[in-house]
Amino acid sequence: MSGHDAEHVQKALKTYLMIGVSLLIFTGITVGANQFHFVVPVAITVALIIATIKGSMVASVFMHLNQEKRWIYGALVLTVFFFIVLMTLPLFFTLDNIGTAVKAIPAAAEHTGGH
């Protein structure tokens, strides 16, 4: 059964345990990084990077994604693409005033300044 026979699994046991320990360490790092009080964009980036590393470990080792078949990869790639669309496009709406002429009335300009 495609690399998942008893012998392979026996060898993989050690890997599972090591990944488990790594995940715990990275969790510690996540909490530790929080103590540094980075500026929000940096904090987000750091947190997401660490989470992505942890997530990739879970996905590739525990969920066997590193040995999975093309259909699974294909479905996941498609999903990840749409996931990114869902994350980013609505955000662009809120940030979009590019190209929109903002002709503020002088009094109102004081309120809108700084965004």
Added chain:
Amino acid sequence: MDMNIPYTVEERPDTGLANGKLGIWLFLASEVMLFGALFSTYIILRVGATEWPHGELNIPLGAINTVILICSSVTMVMAWASLKMHQWGRHRMFLLITVVLAIVFLVNKYFEYAAHFATGEGPWHSTFLAVYFTMTGLHGLHIIGGVIVMLYFLGPGAKLYQKNPDQFTNRIEYTGLYWHFVDLVWIFLFPVLYLL
């Protein structure tokens, strides 16, 4: 009414997959979009907010829960691995430990929620808490669902191992995939809600 559906246990040669394996991954893909929509909600509401609370959540408890869930992922994969190595007793032990860890997670969440409700701060209190309760609540429902499935495989479902050990092993594998996904969501939820 046992229709003989091919590739229920053995893999189809050209895809290399059994039906259930493809099925559970497709389900997980839909779950990615489900939680994705909630993360998108979080992003939109936070970007649009004039202020966003910090320090309202119990970070140590959240971190402990993260540790618990990671350990449960390890025991879950061990439960499946034991089956692959035909070690029924160890499989049962690991699966049971996974269930216990999951329940501890839920108990911790109960304490967290109770602490908030005690001060009258439920999901209605702010958009931050609304997002927190909804995302962790939905995640918690997924944990409960996983526990139910695991209890089934510890209980009445275990009989299948006698009849068709390969099919049972596959089902444990699929349960494990679901469980790892639930862990994965928490790996992102914890920093996003508790730390950022």
Added chain:
Amino acid sequence: MDHATTHGTAAHDHAHDHAHELGFWRKYVFSLDHKVIGIQYAVTGLLFLLFGFSLMMLMRWNMAYPGRPIPLIGNWFGVDKAPGGIMLPEFYNQLGAMHGTIMVFLGVVPLAVGGFGNFVMPLQIGAPDMAFPKLNMMSYWVYFCGGMTMLASFFQKGGAAQSGWTSYPPLADINPGQTMWLIGMVFLITSSLLGSINFIVTIVQLRAKGLSYMRLPFFVWAQFVTSFLLLLAFPPLEAAGILQLMDRVAGTSFFLPSGLVVSNKIVTTMTGVAAGTGAASVASGGGNPLLWQHLFWFLAHPEVYVLILPAMGIVSEIVANNTRKPLWGYKALVYSAVFLGFMSFIVWAHHMFMTGMGTTMSAFFQTTTMIISIPSVVILTALLMSLVGASIRFNTPMLFALAFLPMFGIGGLTGLPLGLAPSDIHLHDTYYVIGHFHYVVAPGTIFALFAGVYYWFPKATGRKMNEMLGQLHFWTSFVTINLVFFPMFIEGLAGMNRRMYDGGAQYAHNKAVLHWNVVQGYAAWALGLAQLFFIINFFMSIKWGKAVDRNPWEATTLEWSAPSPPPHGNFLSEPIVYRAPYEYSVPGAAKDFTPQFEPERA
């Protein structure tokens, strides 16, 4: 493969024994057989279509004769919906919201995907059943629960949902009826998700020997792409539904902006009640109504392709069969369907041009919307080209399939000014939009679905439907349906808004086009009566239709190799595919069709 052949017959015998063992409930109600489940979906879907149609009839009355008591049945609705038989605006809104919801989610999709997909697809790929029969059965019953929830919502205090099928907050957050709608939607979405997983795994894993992807009937490709749309696009709406439920039940403000004032009062929620203080207090605010729109349309745009793709699949099968030649541009059809499915995820904001988005986002979505019209045109062109040089058989399924083509053409073309922001400014939320989407779904998809019923009825029952009644059904429906929907373009261009309980009578700018409401009312009645030909034919033919054998249409795809109706396990011997799906009029062949399942002559 001999093993599989004996397996096939063994399975047949084995299952046959089982079928004798199964009681009435396991055989007909909680069946695991995809054919039974398909018929359950189809019949339930047709009944909901009829119900949704009658909701529209009520609306049409008030639009044609606002303020006049509903004749005959006016007193059925009670004083909170239609006192003295005169429809309240709130009731009109309920009818409108539920008409849309029921037609889309309880009618068309269950029939097109749950009904036709379930019944035909496994047969067309040579499978004994779906990959997960138990999941299939569950999907139907969850849909059924969702449907019952939606129907029950009419009877709760305050009535059914009345904020449009689009359920926009802040109105939907605070309007009555919405909670049950949301619960119903959760059921329906779950049903769809489970179904889509089943479809994809079945198509990938259970194709017969020799059935490569590029030998699949286009109907199967259409269902395949549709299933991916359902799988990936529905979850955000499920999430949004949960969020709106939280707003209504848990006092959150996901969609309620700060300081919202309605009818001179600040919006309150369950806040105080939930906190046990007993007093309602102010919603926390900070929510974003546009967030709902994004999550809703992220689903609802792919949803419209869920509505059209199965229909295109059905029309393709029937066109190939009744032109006695292969479909023109099979590869183009397949690539277009896949591309269409992909693009459908990145066009959704063309439903939101009027929400104040900046020009960059507007340009992006206008561009993707224009791009997505290309595969639709390719598909329509391929089908039209399939007619060139053909020996057309004008039977009932073919009449409906042929009508689909220009009707979909009108629907599609009228979408173009809506997809471009400058023209959309004038047309948004007018009757032009209603005309556009009804053309695609009503004389478009529903005609294709009728075509499918006439076409596959013999496979499901072993009898053909009556041809004369079928022709009557077609011609009367075709004429009346155009009379209902075409005037909507005229009304819309004149600026008549949609969702007006009095048909726009209160606005002076509508005066010149108001009379069309009366025309449409009569036409709708006639359209409804025309369906009697279908209903009578359907039931009569089950008992007294002309008995037919396996392949009455002399078609080439796999389902026609099974007995009519097919037994459990579908095929008496293992199906093997030898060629492409539409080998009609092969030069040098003895007959004008060479089925996929017929071996090569030695």
